[in-house]
Amino acid sequence: MNRFVALATGGGEAAGLAPPTPAAGVAVTLLAGILVFLAALAAALGLSAARVAGEWSGPEAAAATLFVMASDEAAVEAQARAALDVLRTAPGVLSVRLIELDEQRALLAPWLGSEVALDGLPLPLLIEVEADRDALDRTALEARLAAGAPGAVFDDHAAWRAPLVAASRRMGLASVAILGALAAALAAALALAAGASVAANGAAVATLRLVGARDRLIGAAFARPLLLRAAAGAALGGVAAIVLLLLMPARGAGDTLGLGMRPSGWEWVAILLVPPAGLAIAWAAGALAVRRALRRWS
């Protein structure tokens, strides 16, 4: 790590050559910390949104439900049999499963609460359908169901999935835009601090040039302390973001909508890359600003 910092900041020769600027250093640490903290959270939000959009539009979206409603129990049974015959012979339907009333009541219980008498509710007969979306001809299936089981309604969940997928994708795009804005803010802050540091220390620049310092060394001398301050800020911001994300709900069995924001697996790697990425942006912006400032001094 020390070796990397030495390489990135111009080596040990540059250390301590620039006059210290404690006030600017504290501001850079604070700013880098806040921006990296926000960037890590934006990245986590973006990853979470992408995961949700993927889950709601992926293979699980192939699940559908068939509702059978009729005036009496015998009619329901007759229509259910007819519907099952249609489904079992329909191209693209992979499997069908009758959902028992007890299972339906168990699914409803968390939503309706324990005070509602579920036994008295008129529940439709439900058939869970797993389908291959590409092979399934929904129009043909609905036509056959209308002929054989007029009380059956085929629902592939598209009506409620589509807006949720769209919203998740928009949230993902928004987090990318936020990341870009934060990166630009960090670059601008470092460029400003580095340029101001050179401008405020013209005498030191002149002295370094007098003794034969190359612009690369002078640039490193002025960018190095700011980069080290930014690194400290980025580390603090990164740690704070990780702690906060660990406190977020994880994606689990009870998370039916996939809203658990805590990253998992490779997502942690992506989050951990945010501080070094911020540092790379800070280094590039600082070095560029110093080089520009030195050219103005030539």
Place this chain on the structure above:
Amino acid sequence: MIEFEQVGFSYGARTVLSDVTLALEPGSLSFLAGRSGAGKTTFLRLCHLDLAPDRGVVRFWGRSISPRDRDGVADLRKAIGVVPQDPGFLEHLTLLENVALPLRVAGLGVAGRSEDLRALLDWVDLADRADAFPAELSGGERQRAALARAVILSPEAILADEPTGAADRDMAARLIGLLVELNRMGKTVLVATHDPDLMRAVAGRVEARVLRLEGGRVAAIEPAEAGAA
């Protein structure tokens, strides 16, 4: 080693040097004399490309260096030690660290050189001030520190701009003695001064010449004995 060929320089509309042609020979000691505003400092700044000539060419060891070649200019300054009229120091570093600055800049490092550095400070009578900061030094001490810094890389040429301007008589004698010592070691020395006492102090000790600047030109080149008269 440093050659001026028809060199001219102006600050805006005010021409300071025009059509200057001369050469500083290796191992020579020269005084650059002239009234205040005659262009002595400008001449010295052209000698280490702190300024670029408006007209003509300045050659260093036979080659000209473009001012846009920043690395080339930086490397040239490692071969030419400069004692400016107002010696700039890094105020947050100690005297020892300032004197060692060219070593760090040249990538040579200072580790294992503390004895050499102490000896150099001893040579300019500043050994007991090694840990002082520039703001704590007197004018004469700053000039001697600048001289130590100028010679630490053993450059082939040393340029000094009014080196005794801030020094009393004894200190001025000590400083000029150091410059003569350097010249005896084979270094090329160019001293800008308007002080005839300085030339007088050198006359007879080493072979020296006076380059007299007038009207933006080198009006006369004469031995130090004559120049001091």
